Amino acid sequence: xxxxxxxxxxxxKRTGEKVFLECVQDMDHENMFWYRQDPGLGLRLIxxxxxxxxxxxxxxxxxxxxxxxxKERFSLILExxxxxxxxxxxxxxxxxxxxxxxxxxxxxxxxxxx
Amino acid sequence: AQSVSxxxxxxxxxxxxxxxxxxxxxxxxxxxxxxxxQYPGQHLQLLLKYFSGDPLVKGIKGFEAEFIKSKFxxxxxxxxxxxxxxxxxxxxxNEGKNTDKLxxxxxxxxxxxx
Numbered sequence: 001x002x003x004x005x006x007x008x009x010x011x012x013k014r015t016g017e018k019v020f021l022e023c024v025q026d027m028d029h030e031n032m033f034w035y036r037q038d039p040g041l042g043l044r045l046i047x048x049x050x051x052x053x054x055x056x057x058x059x060x061x062x063x064x065x066x067x068x069x070x071k072e073r074f075s076l077i078l079e080x081x082x083x084x085x086x087x088x089x090x091x092x093x094x095x096x097x098x099x100x101x102x103x104x105x106x107x108x109x110x111x112x113x114x
Numbered sequence: 115a116q117s118v119s120x121x122x123x124x125x126x127x128x129x130x131x132x133x134x135x136x137x138x139x140x141x142x143x144x145x146x147x148x149x150x151x152q153y154p155g156q157h158l159q160l161l162l163k164y165f166s167g168d169p170l171v172k173g174i175k176g177f178e179a180e181f182i183k184s185k186f187x188x189x190x191x192x193x194x195x196x197x198x199x200x201x202x203x204x205x206x207x208n209e210g211k212n213t214d215k216l217x218x219x220x221x222x223x224x225x226x227x228x
Contacts, residue, residue, distance in 0.1 A: 004157075031214055040123070042204060042220040043158075050214070058215070090158065094214070101146060101165065103216060105158040 023091030137205030
């Protein structure tokens with residue numbers, strides 16, 4: 001089974017802090033994704049990565065950056081956290097072999113910014 | 115740009131009732147379609163998917179969905195729900211020919227009472 005893990009289930013930070021959310025997958029998947037999930041808005045794509053050191057902006061990249069130094073790890077960075085970034089953050093990974101079109105999700109990190 | 119609509123935001127059913135959750139998308143070309151489910155406190159996981167072929171797709175736990183191209187719809191159905199089906203359900207569509215990006219609907223919260 002594919003396993004996607006995220007470094008924290010719950011995180012509380014203060015406005016202005018730099019926040020790192022880590023995601024690790026164990027299936028050698030090329031593609032990794034960061035979403036935020038908000039009630040009534042569904043999942044919105046923040047950033048994704050095709051491969052190591054490659055990244056693409058999603059639909060809501062403002063206020064976020066990402067890092068992919070190793071294939072299995074994809075980090076989401078909030079340079080200066082703000083209260084409107086309080087949300088559930090979901091990481092996903094996906095392989096690119098034929099038929100491997102499913103994104104596999106981690107458990108999520110619920111971030112509260114005070 | 116691709117968009118996905120889930121018109122039912124909150125559905126309440128008794129056990130054994132039939133379920134149909136609506137999903138409509140906007141892109142008129144080739145699409146890949148997905149239903150994901152998030153049980154309380156659990157990961158988002160794939161319920162079923164459609165890429166091509168038979169437009170009636172069967173998934174896990176007795177769920178099925180029908181792709182109707184002329185209606186731009188991919189509705190989720192289950193003939194008899196159980197209490198354990200209480201969850202949030204998300205429809206997702208790939209963005210045109212870009213199968214890396216998924217566009218998610220806003221989700222439907224299903225509550226099933228015994």
